[in-house]
Amino acid sequence: MKTWRVYLSGEIHSDWRERIEHGAADAGLPVHFDSPVLDHENSDDCGVEILGAEESNFWRDHKGAKVNAIRTRTLLSEADIVVVRFGDKWRQWNAAFDAGYASALGKSIIVLHDPALTHPLKEVDAAAMAVAEEPDQVVDILRYVIRGEL
Template sequence: ILGAEPDKFWHDHKGAKVNAIRTRNGIELADVVVVRFGEKYKQWNAAFDAGMAAALGKSLIVLSLPEHQHPLKEVHAAALAVAEEPRQVVEILRYVLTGKLPVKG
């Protein structure tokens, strides 16, 4: 969008800034922010987005694997809910939007 860059650093720098406009706008407009951490917990963008959401006072739901509990303890502490499966996030959002708890069965 902003033109080619021969230096990889400046290419990534420009891309990160344009992506940040999109991400920041989305977080600011959101009532609830869901941040998913995948198999490798060293996902700096996800951690940054979670921090941004927390700093803006957004309701934060974190989705992460149990084995990443310790490395993500500060992120988890900032979240209002920590889920281990996508289904749990869906159930939380359904409850938030409708007030209905999941049916056990």
């Protein structure tokens, strides 16, 4: 039986990832989940911690973004499905970039966001195979796609 690889991209300030992971486990779905580094400080500091300090915040962020991109590009390219969550508290530029990158790779994308974000995310939604409002809907999509069960 195939183990599906699902990449969970997007906001880090709510429990949406855990809800999807637990829902998939409870349904017995053969899914392996990947994500970006979820520790915000580690993600921001990885470049300078590993490769050395920078005087300018621009170069500090540049270095960290490139180190993080090694993980992100690899895991996105290996994913069968990419779930991209947009929250309402922060602008998730990285999530939008991940959605665009996944789309360019021809990946199946599920976008997850509140209906209030439909207009600002219309281009991202247009690239998705499904747009969900709740993590449980993502689990239901995975159940259907993997097993053909409603």
